[in-house]
Every structure is written in structure tokens, then in C-alpha cells.
Amino acid sequence: MTAENETERSGFSRRAALGGAVAGAAGIAAGGVAGASGSVGVAARKRKTDVVVVGAGLAGLSAARAIEKAGRTVVVLEARDRVGGRTLNEKIGKGEVVEIGGQWVGPGQTHVLDLIDQLGLETFDTYVDGKSIYYRDGTLTEYEGIIPPVSGPVLIEILNVLGDMNAKAAAVPVEAPWTAPQAVEWDSVTLAGYLDDFGLSPEARDVIDLAITSVFAVEPRDTSLLFLALYTAMAGADFNNLINTTDGAQEKRIVGGSQRISLELAKRLGGAVKLSRPVKSIGTSGGRVAVRAGDDTWSAKRVIVTVPPALIGGIRFNPPLPASKAQLDQRFPMGTVIKCMAVYDSPFWRDDGLNGMTTSDTGPVKLTYDNSPPDGDPGVLLGFIEGQDARELLEASEAERKAAVVECFVRYFGSKAESAMTGYVEKSWAADPWSRGCYGGVMPPGAIVGYPGAVRRPAGHIHWAGTETATEWGGYMDGAIQSGQRAAAEVLAKL
Numbered sequence: 001m002t003a004e005n006e007t008e009r010s011g012f013s014r015r016a017a018l019g020g021a022v023a024g025a026a027g028i029a030a031g032g033v034a035g036a037s038g039s040v041g042v043a044a045r046k047r048k049t050d051v052v053v054v055g056a057g058l059a060g061l062s063a064a065r066a067i068e069k070a071g072r073t074v075v076v077l078e079a080r081d082r083v084g085g086r087t088l089n090e091k092i093g094k095g096e097v098v099e100i101g102g103q104w105v106g107p108g109q110t111h112v113l114d115l116i117d118q119l120g121l122e123t124f125d126t127y128v129d130g131k132s133i134y135y136r137d138g139t140l141t142e143y144e145g146i147i148p149p150v151s152g153p154v155l156i157e158i159l160n161v162l163g164d165m166n167a168k169a170a171a172v173p174v175e176a177p178w179t180a181p182q183a184v185e186w187d188s189v190t191l192a193g194y195l196d197d198f199g200l201s202p203e204a205r206d207v208i209d210l211a212i213t214s215v216f217a218v219e220p221r222d223t224s225l226l227f228l229a230l231y232t233a234m235a236g237a238d239f240n241n242l243i244n245t246t247d248g249a250q251e252k253r254i255v256g257g258s259q260r261i262s263l264e265l266a267k268r269l270g271g272a273v274k275l276s277r278p279v280k281s282i283g284t285s286g287g288r289v290a291v292r293a294g295d296d297t298w299s300a301k302r303v304i305v306t307v308p309p310a311l312i313g314g315i316r317f318n319p320p321l322p323a324s325k326a327q328l329d330q331r332f333p334m335g336t337v338i339k340c341m342a343v344y345d346s347p348f349w350r351d352d353g354l355n356g357m358t359t360s361d362t363g364p365v366k367l368t369y370d371n372s373p374p375d376g377d378p379g380v381l382l383g384f385i386e387g388q389d390a391r392e393l394l395e396a397s398e399a400e401r402k403a404a405v406v407e408c409f410v411r412y413f414g415s416k417a418e419s420a421m422t423g424y425v426e427k428s429w430a431a432d433p434w435s436r437g438c439y440g441g442v443m444p445p446g447a448i449v450g451y452p453g454a455v456r457r458p459a460g461h462i463h464w465a466g467t468e469t470a471t472e473w474g475g476y477m478d479g480a481i482q483s484g485q486r487a488a489a490e491v492l493a494k495l
């Protein structure tokens with residue numbers, strides 16, 4: 001289908017979409033969100049550009065910036081009425097925001113740290129001064145440093161597993177994990193199965209299970225050992241880099257909130273970023289690609305799709321995507337996270353010598369952090385509900401979830417966590433039709449070795465980006481940027 005043909009047909013298809021015809025199918029599959037631009041019966045608009053980027057998250061905006069800098073024309077089509085994708089600032093009063101999506105950056109994340117620098121943004125340290133809380137079997141223990149107060153033998157068990165995970169990560173090539181010497185073996189077992197073989201004590205197992213769920217937002221039964229090894233390899237082959245605050249992925253935050261990265265990028269891209277344009281179809285013919293969003297059809301030489309694999313099925317491709325890519329996308333589901341924050345006039349837990357961090361065996365909130373702005377005004381407690389705990393609350397009302405979260409905060413920080421609360425914000429990412437889950441896509445057994453290379457291999461003139469396609473810090477903001485820059489380089493080499 002050429003861009004011209006698609007344009008000619010689109011006035012009709014747009015009308016037919018109301019009755020559920022082809023042009024509307026993508027929006028429905030992606031969550032029932034109708035195209036926001038234009039109105040029924042309005043003649044389609046036909047535009048030309050060198051490159052269309054689908055999605056204005058960090059991957060899409062990074063790709064677009066690189067393309068524009070290289071002197072090529074680019075258009076970014078974004079389904080939502082905002083930029084930032086899985087990063088989102090929420091106002092909490094006193095001129096401050098909290099992030100209800102991705103927020104932390106850490107050492108080794110050079111793509112995001114460089115970009116923060118280039119955009120003139122600043123970072124500040126996550127609050128870690130004081131004691132953390134370890135809650136197990138109904139007993140709360142305060143402790144200093146980064147090692148939870150488990151017994152010596154339990155600590156040895158945990159370190160033994162972490163060491164084994166790191167050794168496996170070191171054996172996985174990030175560009176081609178299916179070529180790791182034991183790839184098939186490791187992609188044949190879930191993390192739960194892998195951990196079972198260690199015969200761990202209940203406490204060691206709980207701590208490791210929680211660490212895994214905190215990284216992937218799924219249960220250890222949901223993902224493969226090879227995926228864990230790949231994920232860890234992309235983060236410097238040390239699982240501690242993924243879970244640590246100081247010296248790890250949770251070390252720093254961005255002043256004014258992480259969405260500022262996308263807002264600043266979009267500002268520099270100006271009119272190239274088109275909001276409320278859910279892409280419904282991508283057709284390739286005669287060496288050009290026609291990308292349809294609402295009443296607009298963009299004709300481009302190349303397209304970069306940054307939509308998470310789990311949502312790609314919501315776009316209709318003509319010709320259809322290669323079978324390997326389509327099947328891989330069916331095996332790359334999103335994790336489940338509800339990110340919840342309570343707001344207080346001040347971070348009262350600091351007065352008690354606490355840093356706001358909790359590790360707990362009792363949900364639904366098993367991890368907490370101090371998420372106050374740099375000056376601690378107001379105070380913000382952050383709680384994560386992840387994996388199965390989150391799945392069980394997906395259909396709960398916000399009031400029910402809030403009550404469950406506050407109960408956890410009171411358990412860890414006392415009655416003031418309820419009585420002094422001045423505000424509450426949360427986001428259930430699985431409910432969002434343009435993400436359908438978070439933090440990112442997670443692969444079950446068989447997916448990596450089953451479809452070697454399919455995750456990044458271009459389909460004709462269609463290229464793939466998004467944090468799920470990264471080779472460094474995949475799943476993170478850094479990975480999103482790295483993937484966008486890689487896809488842009490791929491496209492520029494072809495133009």
C-alpha cells in the first residue's frame with residue numbers, strides 16, 4: 001500500500017472505523033482508545049518526512065533528536081496527549097512534583113546521565129541518611145548500612161545466589177544472548193525453578209524473591225533464568241547494580257522530575273512532536289512507508305517504532321510483520337506495578353533517624369523509599385506494589401488501594417503515617433492503555449532462544465527501539481535512550 005493509496009482510502013476507512021472496521025481495530029486492541037485527531041468524515045491529510053518515529057517516550061524522542069541533528073526531517077507521533085511515556089511527573093503542591101513512573105538514575109547509565117547534562121538538568125541523591133527497616137514475621141528491625149539484618153548463614157545463602165547470578169550474567173553477550181554457551185539450558189527454566197535448586201532457607205528465598213520482583217515487577221515463576229542473566233549483563237553483570245540505592249540504579253533522582261528529560265527534548269524538537277496521534281497502521285510499498293494516525297497519513301523513508309512489544313499487536317502492518325517478530329512480541333509481556341506515594345508536611349520519619357527505606361515480607365507494599373524533593377518539603381513516602389501483590393489489587397478501587405498502602409506505611413513508620421498524611425498519589429500502569437504494565441517487558445522461558453535477533457531486526461523499512469530492545473540497561477530509562485540512539489543510527493545509515 002503506498003502512502004498515496006492509503007491517503008485516498010483513509011477518508012472512507014475513518015468512517016468505517018466507527019463500525020469496527022480495519023482502521024479502528026488497532027486502537028481497540030491497544031486498549032480501546034480512539035484516535036484523538038480529526039473528526040469523522042474530515043478529508044485525510046497527507047504529509048511527507050524522512051523518518052516517522054512512533055512514540056514520544058525517551059526512546060522515541062532520543063531517536064528523533066539524533067535524526068534531526070543529522071539534518072533529516074522527522075515527525076514523532078504519540079498516542080497520549082503528553083510526552084514521556086513511562087515517565088510522568090505529578091504535582092504534589094508547594095511547587096513540587098513526584099514521579100509516578102520511572103525516576104532513578106545511577107552509575108554506569110551513561111546515556112541518561114549524558115542527556116541530563118546536555119539538557120542542563122540536575123540530579124540529587126536519593127535520601128539514605130539514617131536507618132532502614134527490615135520487617136519479617138511481624139517483627140520490625142532497624143539497621144544501618146545496606147545489608148539487611150539477616151543471620152550469618154542466611155546472608156551467605158543470599159550472597160551465594162547473587163554470585164551465581166553474576167557469573168551467569170558475565171557469560172551472556174548482550175547483543176546476542178541466545179549464543180551464550182548455556183543459553184538453551186538457562187532459557188528452559190524459570191527463576192523459581194532455578195532458585196528451588198539451591199534449597200534455600202525460607203528467609204533467604206523470600207529476600208531473593210523480593211529482590212527479583214522489585215527489579216522485574218513479576219514473580220520468579222514468570223521469567224527465565226536467561227532473561228535474568230541478560231538483564232543483569234546489560235547492567236554491568238552485577239545484580240547489585242540493579243537493586244542498590246547508593247552505587248546502584250536507585251542512586252539519584254532528577255531535580256524537577258524525570259519527565260523533564262522528555263519535556264526538554266520535545267521543546268527542542270518543536271512542531272515535530274504530534275500528540276494525541278495513536279498510530280493505527282503502517283504500510284510499506286514502493287520503497288516508502290505510510291504511517292496512519294487519526295486523519296493524518298505520513299509518508300516516510302523509514303519508521304522507528306518505540307512502542308513496547310506487548311502493544312505492537314495494536315498496530316496493523318501491511319505487509320504483516322515477519323512471523324518471528326510477531327511471535328516474539330507475543331512472548332514479551334509487561335510487569336505489574338502500582339506506584340503509590342503519601343505526602344506529608346515534612347518527612348517525619350527522618351526525625352526518628354529513619355531514611356524511609358523498608359524491606360518487608362508482608363504486602364502489599366514490601367518496599368518503601370523516602371521520595372521527598374531535594375529540600376524535604378513536603379515529605380513523601382513511596383511504596384511499591386509489585387508482581388502478584390499488584391495483580392491482586394488491579395481491580396480494587398483507588399480508595400481500597402490507598403487504605404492498603406496506608407496500613408503498610410503505619411506498620412513501618414507508625415500512626416503518623418496516617419494521621420499526618422496530606423495527600424496521596426498512585427498509578428496502576430497495567431490500567432494505562434498505552435503502557436499496559438511496567439516497569440518493562442519480561443521474557444518467559446523459551447522466548448530468547450526461540451527467536452534469535454527478532455527483537456531488533458528491522459522489518460524492511462521499519463526499525464525497532466524502546467527500552468525492551470536495548471543492549472545496555474534494558475528496562476530502564478537509560479536503555480530507552482540507548483535504543484533510540486541505536487535505531488536512529490541504523491536509519492541514518494540507510495537514508
Ligand SMILES: Cc1cc2nc3c(=O)[nH]c(=O)nc-3n(C[C@H](O)[C@H](O)[C@H](O)COP(=O)(O)OP(=O)(O)OC[C@H]3O[C@@H](n4cnc5c(N)ncnc54)[C@H](O)[C@@H]3O)c2cc1C
Pocket residue numbers: 030054055056057058059060077078079080083084085086087100101102103104105277278279280306307308311314315337339429434435437438439440465466467468475476477478480
Ligand atoms: C512505575 C515505574 C517506575 C520505573 N522506575 C524506573 C526507574 O526508577 N529508573 C529507570 O531508569 N526506569 C524506570 N522505569 C522504566 C522506565 O520508565 C522505562 O524503561 C522508560 O521510560 C521506557 O521508555 P520507552 O521510550 O522505551 O517506552 P515508553 O516510555 O513506553 O514510550 C513508548 C511511547 O509510545 C506511545 N505509544 C504506544 N502505542 C502507541 C501507538 N499505537 N501510537 C503512538 N504512540 C504509541 C506511548 O504512549 C509512549 O509514550 C519505571 C517505569 C515505571 C512505570
